[in-house]
Amino acid sequence: MSDFIPRADEAKAALAHLNTIDLDDPETHKDAISHCQATITALQKPGDLALESFTTFTIFPCLRTASDLRIFERPRDGPLTLQQLAEQTGAETSLLARLLRVITGIGVIHESGPETYTATPTSHILGSPAFAAGFRMFGKIGPNLQSFPDYLQATKYRNPSDSDSSSGIFQSCFHTDHSFFSWLAANPSIAHDFNTFQTTKRNRQHWSESYPVWARITEGVDTLHSDRPLLVDVGGSVGHGLRAVKAKFPHPLQTGQLILQDQQSVIETIQADMRDPMIEYIPYDFFTPQMVKGARVYLLKHIIHNWPDDKVVSILRNVTCGMRRGYSKLWLFGGIMPEWQAPRILSRMDIVMMVFMAAMERTERHITELLRRAGLVVTGVDIVMEGYGVIEAMLQVEA
Numbered sequence: 001m002s003d004f005i006p007r008a009d010e011a012k013a014a015l016a017h018l019n020t021i022d023l024d025d026p027e028t029h030k031d032a033i034s035h036c037q038a039t040i041t042a043l044q045k046p047g048d049l050a051l052e053s054f055t056t057f058t059i060f061p062c063l064r065t066a067s068d069l070r071i072f073e074r075p076r077d078g079p080l081t082l083q084q085l086a087e088q089t090g091a092e093t094s095l096l097a098r099l100l101r102v103i104t105g106i107g108v109i110h111e112s113g114p115e116t117y118t119a120t121p122t123s124h125i126l127g128s129p130a131f132a133a134g135f136r137m138f139g140k141i142g143p144n145l146q147s148f149p150d151y152l153q154a155t156k157y158r159n160p161s162d163s164d165s166s167s168g169i170f171q172s173c174f175h176t177d178h179s180f181f182s183w184l185a186a187n188p189s190i191a192h193d194f195n196t197f198q199t200t201k202r203n204r205q206h207w208s209e210s211y212p213v214w215a216r217i218t219e220g221v222d223t224l225h226s227d228r229p230l231l232v233d234v235g236g237s238v239g240h241g242l243r244a245v246k247a248k249f250p251h252p253l254q255t256g257q258l259i260l261q262d263q264q265s266v267i268e269t270i271q272a273d274m275r276d277p278m279i280e281y282i283p284y285d286f287f288t289p290q291m292v293k294g295a296r297v298y299l300l301k302h303i304i305h306n307w308p309d310d311k312v313v314s315i316l317r318n319v320t321c322g323m324r325r326g327y328s329k330l331w332l333f334g335g336i337m338p339e340w341q342a343p344r345i346l347s348r349m350d351i352v353m354m355v356f357m358a359a360m361e362r363t364e365r366h367i368t369e370l371l372r373r374a375g376l377v378v379t380g381v382d383i384v385m386e387g388y389g390v391i392e393a394m395l396q397v398e399a
């Protein structure tokens with residue numbers, strides 16, 4: 001006889017609470033999910049949950065194989081049978097069935113009948129070229145990434161904070177003397193996939209859809225100087241993000257008002273047909289003082305989570321070299337780790353940052369402290385999607 005005793009009271013309480021939540025309200029969406037998850041956890045047999053957690057390592061390789069076979073794209077025009085998928089991919093039916101059991105089990109593709117598969121909104125996203133690049137990239141580097149427990153054991157479980165030395169976490173896991181970004185530059189096909197993966201938009205929405213870009217630029221200033229840069233996207237990759245932000249400006253700008261900066265090796269990959277004539281593309285190392293002076297906004301999107309604290313302070317201090325006191329703003333877009341109940345995506349990305357760059361996702365309190373060390377003060381915080389937002393800062397007023 002099973003010794004399983006469901007935590008029925010907990011499940012009932014979570015369900016009762018769920019009934020009080022307006023499922024159409026985006027504000028309470030997170031609450032609804034957490035109560036659904038609490039219900040499942042309370043009802044699931046503890047041993048089953050233990051084994052299920054343990055076997056999560058099988059999920060990514062199945063997804064990656066499905067991506068290689070372009071399975072996410074195929075049921076776009078209607079359900080496909082196992083036989084049809086086998087004919088389209090050239091894979092053996094018995095193998096496909098095994099992979100698809102794992103994939104339908106996490107809800108990415110819907111099993112609409114025996115051996116029949118229907119697309120879902122998530123499979124459409126995973127079938128995009130940007131995610132295909134992400135699967136290729138993480139497929140190549142995943143095994144190294146997974147070797148971090150050995151490093152943590154060897155370093156007596158210290159929080160990694162060294163992104164450069166030959167004994168750092170990345171260097172140990174990847175058997176290299178390079179730091180992550182120089183390793184990437186030395187591996188152009190992985191770098192290409194990395195840059196392509198950066199163009200993914202969470203839920204197909206660019207962050208600037210939920211952030212009042214123009215209002216935040218214009219508020220608190222009488223005149224915007226048209227002879228000064230308006231926005232500098234520091235570490236802006238191939239410029240996909242800046243082009244999306246540009247669409248938020250109500251009137252055409254002058255050449256030189258929008259600037260994209262990234263490493264020389266990244267700027268060089270931007271082909272002529274990918275360049276926007278209104279954007280200036282400048283190779284720049286953010287460990288050197290900012291050379292574009294007096295812009296209204298310096299945007300650092302998904303940058304600081306790539307670096308340990310001291311490096312972040314150095315990047316921020318370099319931005320301040322360009323900032324004009326009382327006029328320039330710094331926008332840090334990225335994860336803002338809540339003090340409790342962290343979203344799963346953010347806590348998992350935090351581990352990726354730890355291995356790649358001895359870096360981390362940080363709380364607002366932690367980021368505020370790093371800004372303070374660089375002579376900046378927080379002037380606004382906007383959460384634009386669960387776990388992610390913009391922290392705005394300006395130069396501290398001189399005493």
Ligand SMILES: C[S@@+](CC[C@H](N)C(=O)[O-])C[C@H]1O[C@@H](n2cnc3c(N)ncnc32)[C@H](O)[C@@H]1O
Pocket residue numbers: 181198199234235236237238241261262263266284285286287300301302303306
């Ligand atoms: C995680 S990506 C973020 C890209 C982009 N901001 C976005 O959100 O899609 C980090 C970026 O920092 C750039 N980067 C790394 N080291 C840099 C450096 N020393 N100077 C300038 N850019 C750098 C990388 O090339 C990459 O484009």
